[in-house]
Amino acid sequence: MSNSYNHGGNVFTVARTLGVSPEQMLDFSASINPLGMSPLVRKTLINSLDSLVHYPDISHKELKQSLANHHGLSSTNFTIANGSTELIYNLPAMLSGNKALIISPSFSEYVGALNQCNWQVEHFVLAPESDFSIDIAKLERALAGGVNALFLCNPGNPSGTLYKQSVIESICRLCQSAGTFLVLDEAFMDFCEEASAKQIIVQSDNAVILRSMTKFFGIPGLRLGYAICNDRLAERLDSMGGPWSVNTLALVAGEAALHDAAHNKKTVEYIQQQRKTLIERLDRLSPLKLYPSSANYLLIEIMNGQTSREIKEQLLGHRIMIRDCANFTGLTDRFFRIAVRTSKENTLLIENLGRILK
Numbered sequence: 001m002s003n004s005y006n007h008g009g010n011v012f013t014v015a016r017t018l019g020v021s022p023e024q025m026l027d028f029s030a031s032i033n034p035l036g037m038s039p040l041v042r043k044t045l046i047n048s049l050d051s052l053v054h055y056p057d058i059s060h061k062e063l064k065q066s067l068a069n070h071h072g073l074s075s076t077n078f079t080i081a082n083g084s085t086e087l088i089y090n091l092p093a094m095l096s097g098n099k100a101l102i103i104s105p106s107f108s109e110y111v112g113a114l115n116q117c118n119w120q121v122e123h124f125v126l127a128p129e130s131d132f133s134i135d136i137a138k139l140e141r142a143l144a145g146g147v148n149a150l151f152l153c154n155p156g157n158p159s160g161t162l163y164k165q166s167v168i169e170s171i172c173r174l175c176q177s178a179g180t181f182l183v184l185d186e187a188f189m190d191f192c193e194e195a196s197a198k199q200i201i202v203q204s205d206n207a208v209i210l211r212s213m214t215k216f217f218g219i220p221g222l223r224l225g226y227a228i229c230n231d232r233l234a235e236r237l238d239s240m241g242g243p244w245s246v247n248t249l250a251l252v253a254g255e256a257a258l259h260d261a262a263h264n265k266k267t268v269e270y271i272q273q274q275r276k277t278l279i280e281r282l283d284r285l286s287p288l289k290l291y292p293s294s295a296n297y298l299l300i301e302i303m304n305g306q307t308s309r310e311i312k313e314q315l316l317g318h319r320i321m322i323r324d325c326a327n328f329t330g331l332t333d334r335f336f337r338i339a340v341r342t343s344k345e346n347t348l349l350i351e352n353l354g355r356i357l358k
């Protein structure tokens with residue numbers, strides 16, 4: 001795994017550098033459920049401590065069954081992992097070929113994982129001016145060059161763009177006829193579940209969905225994710241990596257999280273409402289351009305000549321972290337991303353941003 005840390009959410013290191021505790025930081029750089037983990041997950045974790053005397057259950061049977069019930073699929077359509085990052089790192093060794101295309105800007109770990117297995121990586125760069133829309137004819141031409149794997153994130157990160165099922169279906173068909181394996185990263189799809197391509201992907205021999213349980217369920221420190229795919233691929237993915245990478249507490253937390261329907265509904269509604277208010281208030285800060293987002297984060301372009309680095313550093317002075325997007329392929333040093341957090345936290349961010357922006 002790449003140790004050069006180039007994502008958001010680096011709260012421990014940042015707090016250490018500033019000489020404060022992580023609790024004193026306000027982290028808008030990682031896009032995690034601002035309501036935190038569900039009370040049922042917390043209770044389950046505390047009640048499960050005694051089971052740590054055993055090795056974890058490597059069959060992941062109960063969590064797979066809970067996921068099957070939750071998604072209306074079969075338990076054989078799932079592979080459980082130590083965060084979806086583990087799947088990203090296991091995939092290149094399982095796939096044949098060595099040429100990958102990444103629909104960018106996107107999550108940097110795809111490149112890290114592919115580089116470790118000596119894949120050649122190219123980017124299919126989407127333009128901010130077109131709101132990161134995908135030109136299907138152009139993508140078809142790019143795949144015709146002999147691409148073994150295509151990586152696409154839906155909703156896009158950092159753009160927040162949600163691609164419709166019809167677009168994903170077209171991309172699936174293109175991949176099928178070009179002999180390209182499709183890796184569809186739905187890490188943030190719990191925030192807009194109706195758009196998931198799960199029913200299409202489980203029919204394919206040539207595609208996998210990656211899902212994260214760390215963001216929506218608020219447990220990034222516990223690490224949990226899964227793949228949705230057909231049963232043959234799920235079996236192969238299950239055999240990748242070492243045993244026990246998913247610990248007992250993550251397994252029981254995942255099951256409890258899926259069962260807390262009330263907390264999950266509240267999260268979706270809260271994010272929708274806070275995102276709307278945040279957009280309205282940010283829109284009033286004139287030097288900012290906001291990109292349409294269906295996710296729990298917003299991509300913002302600075303239009304007055306200030307750089308994302310300047311804004312990031314000035315906000316750090318107020319113990320507020322944002323994600324400087326200058327190092328994303330396809331973006332510039334004018335872009336940054338913020339998470340949608342609680343009403344009070346969002347107000348603090350806006351007040352400080354208002355003072356910093358010229």
Ligand SMILES: Cc1ncc(COP(=O)(O)O)c(C=O)c1O
Binds near residue numbers: 007211215220
């Ligand atoms: C698009 C995307 N995919 C996957 C991940 C990995 O998530 P995790 O390993 O916590 O499940 C992230 C984390 O930020 C992400 O942004």
